[in-house]
Amino acid sequence: MTEFNITILGSNSAIFNHGRHPTAQVVNINNACFLVDCGEGTQERLYENKIKWFKIDHIFISHLHGDHYFGLIGLLTTFNLLKRTNKLTVFGPKELKKIIDIQLKVSNTKMNYELKFVATKDDEKRLLLDLPECSVYSIPLHHKLPTTGFLFAEKTEPRLLDLEKIRKYAIAKTDFKLLKQGLDVLDKDGRKVKNSAVTTKGKTPRSYAFCSDTMYHIPLVKAIKNVDLLYHEATFLHEDLQRAKETTHSTALQAAQIAKKANAKKLLLGHFSSRYIDLSVLENEAKTFFKNVELAIEGGVFKV
Amino acid sequence: MTEFNITILGSNSAIFNHGRHPTAQVVNINNACFLVDCGEGTQERLYENKIKWFKIDHIFISHLHGDHYFGLIGLLTTFNLLKRTNKLTVFGPKELKKIIDIQLKVSNTKMNYELKFVATKDDEKRLLLDLPECSVYSIPLHHKLPTTGFLFAEKTEPRLLDLEKIRKYAIAKTDFKLLKQGLDVLDKDGRKVKNSAVTTKGKTPRSYAFCSDTMYHIPLVKAIKNVDLLYHEATFLHEDLQRAKETTHSTALQAAQIAKKANAKKLLLGHFSSRYIDLSVLENEAKTFFKNVELAIEGGVFKV
Numbered sequence: 001m002t003e004f005n006i007t008i009l010g011s012n013s014a015i016f017n018h019g020r021h022p023t024a025q026v027v028n029i030n031n032a033c034f035l036v037d038c039g040e041g042t043q044e045r046l047y048e049n050k051i052k053w054f055k056i057d058h059i060f061i062s063h064l065h066g067d068h069y070f071g072l073i074g075l076l077t078t079f080n081l082l083k084r085t086n087k088l089t090v091f092g093p094k095e096l097k098k099i100i101d102i103q104l105k106v107s108n109t110k111m112n113y114e115l116k117f118v119a120t121k122d123d124e125k126r127l128l129l130d131l132p133e134c135s136v137y138s139i140p141l142h143h144k145l146p147t148t149g150f151l152f153a154e155k156t157e158p159r160l161l162d163l164e165k166i167r168k169y170a171i172a173k174t175d176f177k178l179l180k181q182g183l184d185v186l187d188k189d190g191r192k193v194k195n196s197a198v199t200t201k202g203k204t205p206r207s208y209a210f211c212s213d214t215m216y217h218i219p220l221v222k223a224i225k226n227v228d229l230l231y232h233e234a235t236f237l238h239e240d241l242q243r244a245k246e247t248t249h250s251t252a253l254q255a256a257q258i259a260k261k262a263n264a265k266k267l268l269l270g271h272f273s274s275r276y277i278d279l280s281v282l283e284n285e286a287k288t289f290f291k292n293v294e295l296a297i298e299g300g301v302f303k304v
Numbered sequence: 305m306t307e308f309n310i311t312i313l314g315s316n317s318a319i320f321n322h323g324r325h326p327t328a329q330v331v332n333i334n335n336a337c338f339l340v341d342c343g344e345g346t347q348e349r350l351y352e353n354k355i356k357w358f359k360i361d362h363i364f365i366s367h368l369h370g371d372h373y374f375g376l377i378g379l380l381t382t383f384n385l386l387k388r389t390n391k392l393t394v395f396g397p398k399e400l401k402k403i404i405d406i407q408l409k410v411s412n413t414k415m416n417y418e419l420k421f422v423a424t425k426d427d428e429k430r431l432l433l434d435l436p437e438c439s440v441y442s443i444p445l446h447h448k449l450p451t452t453g454f455l456f457a458e459k460t461e462p463r464l465l466d467l468e469k470i471r472k473y474a475i476a477k478t479d480f481k482l483l484k485q486g487l488d489v490l491d492k493d494g495r496k497v498k499n500s501a502v503t504t505k506g507k508t509p510r511s512y513a514f515c516s517d518t519m520y521h522i523p524l525v526k527a528i529k530n531v532d533l534l535y536h537e538a539t540f541l542h543e544d545l546q547r548a549k550e551t552t553h554s555t556a557l558q559a560a561q562i563a564k565k566a567n568a569k570k571l572l573l574g575h576f577s578s579r580y581i582d583l584s585v586l587e588n589e590a591k592t593f594f595k596n597v598e599l600a601i602e603g604g605v606f607k608v
């Protein structure tokens with residue numbers, strides 16, 4: 001089965017604390033790496049977690065609070081110092097380009113590689129990237145600044161040919177493509193062969209949703225319906241609901257509520273407030289409402 | 305004796321490598337802390353080295369290559385998140401203000417504390433800051449971008465009163481101030497008392513010069529003459545002189561030559577190229593020309 005996993009490089013909120021770093025994670029699908037958010041020090045975390053840097057061709061930035069992007073300029077210029085040549089695309093709020101550009105300009109930095117910016121919008125779910133492995137969508141979140149989450153969805157797999165059964169019918173090889181698409185075909189004698197007689201269902205496409213930062217936001221449910229793995233911020237315990245509302249963040253319980261409503265298979269909690277040294281309190285709270293919960297602990301690799 | 309020491313937070317050039325971080329150091333004079341340069345991750349280094357963050361009221365940025373300032377925006381906003389209220393002054397090239405301002409603006413960040421920028425100029429040695437403990441000067445360096453070093457100089461100490469000897473003369477207490485200034489005074493009978501008869505020389509003021517990044521630059525010698533401790537970049541070995549010239553950096557031997565010409569008491573080498581895993585080769589090269597050399601190893605504290 002194709003590899004599809006998430007490596008957590010950082011999941012603390014706001015500042016470095018208790019040995020925990022600001023948000024960054026790598027989504028690995030079939031050996032293509034996508035970097036999601038890039039807090040300060042992400043390049044060091046990539047190194048520590050043995051991620052092959054040059055496999056990253058796409059970076060997604062959720063919003064412009066510093067704990068989600070202050071490491072970006074350092075990573076982009078380090079790529080340059082290391083003589084990267086392959087194109088890199090950065091998806092993020094439109095002001096991000098200006099911030100990077102001014103820093104490249106004052107240092108007279110000429111990039112060896114093509115650096116492309118794609119501005120995200122937080123108005124509706126939008127397709128950002130369409131690759132053979134997967135599609136990546138932005139998802140509107142509800143936070144103090146314009147913020148999007150990201151949904152990584154494997155492509156719908158073609159139906160699988162059952163070669164043994166196919167041999168019983170005289171089907172032209174040129175029709176195999178139609179069978180994979182789920183269509184019925186005719187055999188060499190002109191008799192109809194039902195698709196289900198010679199194919200089986202392809203692999204069920206999997207999906208991963210990154211949702212940080214956001215307050216409890218019901219419209220999100222529709223955008224991530226039936227997701228396999230949901231990373232949802234859980235900055236606070238529910239006893240701090242008022243603080244969560246003021247800062248437009250979520251509680252662990254609310255993250256669990258979103259996971260349940262979305263029919264997610266598994267919930268990964270992250271973006272932990274520094275007020276919690278022992279994070280199990282957040283995990284336990286979420287588990288009171290949703291069974292399959294894990295903490296997005298730094299260095300953890302989570303299969304989708 | 306007043307404390308005067310340097311803590312190295314990072315001294316690698318260009319990128320994080322071999323566990324070594326980009327440039328940042330803390331100058332501590334009588335418990336006042338000055339941060340010099342602020343590469344990515346400096347806030348984590350401050351934490352690791354147990355520096356009391358809020359004692360830092362002045363930050364000096366040498367130039368706008370990222371390995372000398374990419375950690376600044378993170379530190380400034382972390383100060384804010386930690387509810388800093390005391391004023392902070394940042395000295396650096398004039399474009400620095402714009403870079404910080406745009407990042408505060410896009411995140412709608414309102415600072416709890418007064419943040420002041422002072423633009424440095426690399427045309428001549430200039431007094432940047434005059435405090436009771438010390439004066440801080442910018443020093444022109446020669447690098448690809450406009451760059452200044454920084455000279456931290458203790459104030460000339462007043463002469464010390466020898467109270468035992470003073471008792472032998474009938475000197476009015478109101479004249480003690482004149483004695484401290486090195487002047488002769490009259491006793492109560494109108495007889496002249498020579499200053500040297502009742503005072504001794506005050507403590508010799510010490511000085512520290514931070515000189516990075518720069519190529520071998522003879523005019524620097526005059527600006528740092530007789531400095532007690534000289535931090536001079538030594539990016540390369542002298543066998544890589546050509547590379548040093550192309551990149552406007554110095555070799556370890558050149559750093560030693562500057563130290564000798566300036567009559568420095570001690571030389572601290574830093575800004576090491578990632579090509580050197582074992583840094584003793586740089587130390588040994590400098591020692592062939594100048595005796596008192598140390599490597600600015602991360603975490604090291606060096607007395608001035």
